[in-house]
Amino acid sequence: MNVDEQENPLLKAWKVQLSRGLLEFLVLVLLENKRHGYDILQTIRSLFPRSEPPLSDGTIYNILTRLKSKDLVSMETVLFEGRMRRYYCLTKKGKQLQQEMIDEWTNLNSSVIKALEMYSLI
Amino acid sequence: MNTVSQEKIKSTFLKKLLKELIKRGAPNSTIKQTLDEAAGSLTDYISEMDLKNLESLEQNFGTPQQFCNEQMIEFNRDGYLAQLFYNVIFSLSFLTIFGFGFSFLTFWEFIYGHALSIPSAEALMQISSGINGLLGTLFCLNVLVWILNRYFSKSLSTYDLRNRIQNKATLGIYWYLVLICVSMFSYLYSKVGFLLPFVWKQNMKFLVIEGLLRWLLLLFYLSTTAILYTIKYVKNNSAKLRKENRTYLIDxxxxxxxxxxxxxxxxxxxxxxxxxxxxxxxxxxxxxxxxxxxxxxxxxxxxxxxxxxxxxxxxxxxxxxxxxxxxxxxxxxxxxxxxxxxxxxxxxxxxxxxxxxxxxxxxxxxxxxxxxxxxxxxxxxxxxxxxxxxxxxxxxxxxxxxxETTLKIDFMPEYDQINDLYKINERVWIPRKGKIYVSFYDYVSFTLWDYDSNGSVVNITNIVVNGSWQVTWQNQGESFKSFFKQGFFSSLAAPTVFVVEREEYNVTQALWYFVIEAKSSGILEYHSTILEYLSTVLREEISIIIPSMSYRWVAQISWFPFYLEPIxxxxxxxxxxxxxxxxxxxxxxxxxxxxxx
Structure with missing residues (x-):
């Protein structure tokens, strides 16, 4: 068994953790404008085209439900072409959390880039 | 798509998800959170996507396995064993209450049937205070069901199948306890009902009233809780109201x-x-x-x-x-x-x-x-x-x-060889004052045929216990006896003679009631002489009902509350x-x- 095959499951798990860990942050960012569930789902899929395992619809809807239950997101139902369409937008509490997450992400990102630059890895 | 089929797809998916979560050994708090979130997501998703069946839902929304993977819920062997253990305890906790009630119904006649066949103040007192804690047991079972329901409702999601099962079991047990209470009440009072008017006339009204009040109050409590829980159950089963997460009076x-x-x-x-x-x-x-x-x-x-x-x-x-x-x-x-x-x-x-x-x-x-x-x-x-x-x-x-409280004393006659007769001489010190209610009876038990002391066969249908009895009361510090009553065993007349047919033996018994006005603590004496004594069992019992509080606090008006109740x-x-x-x-x-x- 070569090193790549040994490391592959670890890399896979790390990638899953990284992408899934960022999902809530991304949803909050995308909700800067009012959006409906399917729209958010499509946008995230376009941002992570090679997501492994593939992103199921349930994951995003579950994140929206969790944010809703914590009063971070509000929802309004609109009848669109004979079907119910739910639009989501940030609440004041959600907006606050979004800003805190952006600040955290900016700091983290600059620290990672700094570390990589230190050893000329990028 | 109509709401009914949407609900069906949702509930099937949630059942599969619950099974998967238990298989993975997730703790109940995670199962609750995951099911609640999944239910919320499914409601939004199904109505928005207009899905026709479970297959298309699993294809797009993701299978329960995928859903668990996305939530990072890994397989845990210890957790799985804990879940199995929890489910066993869960089932047993409700089954035990059912079983307990059932054993009451089944063995009632076997355990207490004989005791109740003796229509005495003792039997009536037993019914008044709830035979051997029956009233308390029924009340305790009711409260235990409430505690269990409260605990499981809190720890399990409303979308958890186990929660629905426990809600159904709780409803069943609430009404089951009402049923036991009604059956016991009817059974006991049908057994001693004939005694009630007699006891009432003998200045022992309180026994009848107190007993009835206890039973009726318990019946009222059991029925009220059962009705209140039924209201909650019916309303909670309405999908519209379930979302509101209302609290009910029973909670x-x-x-x-x-x-x-x-x-x-x-x-x-x-x-x-x-x-x-x-x-x-x-x-x-x-x-x-x-x-x-x-x-x-x-x-x-x-x-x-x-x-x-x-x-x-x-x-x-x-x-x-x-x-x-x-x-x-x-x-x-x-x-x-x-x-x-x-x-x-x-x-x-x-x-x-x-x-x-x-x-x-x-x-x-x-x-x-x-x-x-x-x-x-x-x-x-x-x-x-x-x-x-x-x-x-x-x-x-x-x-x-x-x-009030009761004191039961059994006597076995002693044989006096010199006079060839059987005697009972008993003195009981009673440290109470107030009205003391005394009931006593002799209890003769015999098989279908018997021999007397000469070895001749006795005709059981004409049995007569020959002898006399005497009851006296002497207040402490007084030299004379303030109460004196005597009679003969052979002079018994209806309605104080009861013959109760049993499968294995017959019981004949006589009843006397006295009310003694005790000015202080004192001594109750009982003397009896039996001239003819059969080789089978003859036992005499005195049932004394005394006011338990009268030693320190004399209840001048018997229905007036003591200091504790008003506070x-x-x-x-x-x-x-x-x-x-x-x-x-x-x-x-x-x-x-x-x-x-």
Missing amino acids: SLEGLVFVFVLISFVVPQPGIGLLVILLGISTILTNNVTVKTWLLGVTSICVQFGVLFRNLIFFSFDFLGVDRTSIIFGVKFTLKGNEEKEWYAIIVCIILILLWTISCILIFKRENKKYRLKFGFRKVGKQYISVILIFLVGVSLLGSQPQ VVGFILSFLLIDFDTKNQIKSRQRSKGRES
């Missing part, structure tokens, strides 16, 4: 404790003390603690202490010369001689109050809650609860009076006026006042 700890405390007057069985502890533990486990809950807990412990203390005072007079045993909050104490049993009760009570208070403070601190006392009537919508409670207070107060009832009524605000409620009220101005 109110306050209501339960009120009834609980009051019933403990009516049924002061030792098990009630144990239930106070169970109720407290369940409240702490479900974290539903407010200042009012704390006060109710302290009240319950104090009431139990009061009832125990009163019983301890009564039993501290060791006139039968036996070891005194009592159960204090579920702990059995057997004390001899002059040991101060009261101190055990006081220490246990103080420890319980301290533990309860510390637990409540810890919960307040963890939830960061601050309370402020507020006086005033409750909301108008809740006034009907107050009316029910006041009614219960009144009925319970009546039901708890008078505080507790007053305290309970004050709960109707007192309310507590949390810090958040205070702030929101101040804000709304600000807006109004």
Whole structure:
């Protein structure tokens, strides 16, 4: 068994953790404008085209439900072409959390880039 | 797509998800959170996507396995075993209550049938106080169901199949207990019903009233809880209302404790003390603690202490010369001689109050809650609860009076060889004053044929016990006997003679009732001489009913409450006026006042 095959499951798990860990942050960012569930789902899929395992619809809807239950997101139902369409937008509490997450992400990102630059890895 | 099929797809998916979560050994808190979130997501997703079946849902939304993977719920062998264990305990807890009730119904006739076939004051007293704690047992089972339902409802999601099963089981058990109570009530009163008018005429009305009140109050309590739970069950099953997460009257700890405390007057069985502890533990486990809950807990412990203390005072007079045993909050104490049993009760009570208070403070601190006392009537919508409670207070107060107790003494005749006869000479010191009710009867048990002392076969249908009896009462300090009654066994006449047909033997018995006015403690004497005694069993029993409180506190008016009841009832009524605000409620009220101005 070569090193790549040994490391592959670890890399896979790390990638899953990284992408899934960022999902809530991304949803909050995308909700800067009012959006409906399917729209958010499509946008995230376009941002992570090679997501492994593939992103199921349930994951995003579950994140929206969790944010809703914590009063971070509000929802309004609109009848669109004979079907119910739910639009989501940030609440004041959600907006606050979004800003805190952006600040955290900016700091983290600059620290990672700094570390990589230190050893000329990028 | 219509709502019904949407609900069906959703519920099938949630069932599969629950199975997967249990398989993965997820803890119940994770299962609850995951199911609640999945249910919310599915409602939004299904209505938006207009899905036709489960297959298309799993294709797009993801399978339960994918859903668990996305939530990072990994397989855990220990967790799986814990889940299996939990499910076994879950099933057993309800099955045990069913089984317990069933064994009551099945073995009732076997255990108590014979005892009830003796229509005496003893049998009536047994019914009045609930045979061997039957009333208390039914009440305890009802409270246990409430505790279990509360615990499982709190720890399991409303979308969890186990929660639905436990809701159905709870509903069944509530009505099952009502059924047992009605059957027992009808059975017992049909057995001794013929005795009631006779006893009533013999100045022993209180036995009839007290017994009926106890049964009816318990029946009222069991039916009320069953009806209230049925209302909750029906409303919760409506999908529209389920979303609202309403609280119902049956969920109110306050209501339960009120009834609980009051019933403990009516049924002061030792098990009630144990239930106070169970109720407290369940409240702490479900974290539903407010200042009012704390006060109710302290009240319950104090009431139990009061009832125990009163019983301890009564039993501290060791006139039968036996070891005194009592159960204090579920702990059995057997004390001899002059040991101060009261101190055990006081220490246990103080420890319980301290533990309860510390637990409540810890919960307040963890939830960061601050309370402020507020006086005033409750909301108008809740006034009907107050009316029910006041009614219960009144009925319970009546039901708890008078505080009478019974003392049963069995005699086996001694053979006097010189005179060739059988004798009984007994003296009982009774440390009470007030009205003492005495009933006594001889009890002859024989098989279908028998021999007399000469070896001749006795015709059992014409059996006569020849002899005489004498009952006297002498007040302490007096040289004369203030009460004297005598008679002959052979002079018995209807309706005091009862013949009850049994499968294996016949029982003949005679009944006498006396009411003795005791000015102080004194000595009750019983003498009997039996001239003809069969080789089979002849036993005589005296059943003495004495006022338990009269030694220290003489009840001048028998239906007037003692000092404990007005204090507790007053305290309970004050709960109707007192309310507590949390810090958040205070702030929101101040804000709304600000807006109004």
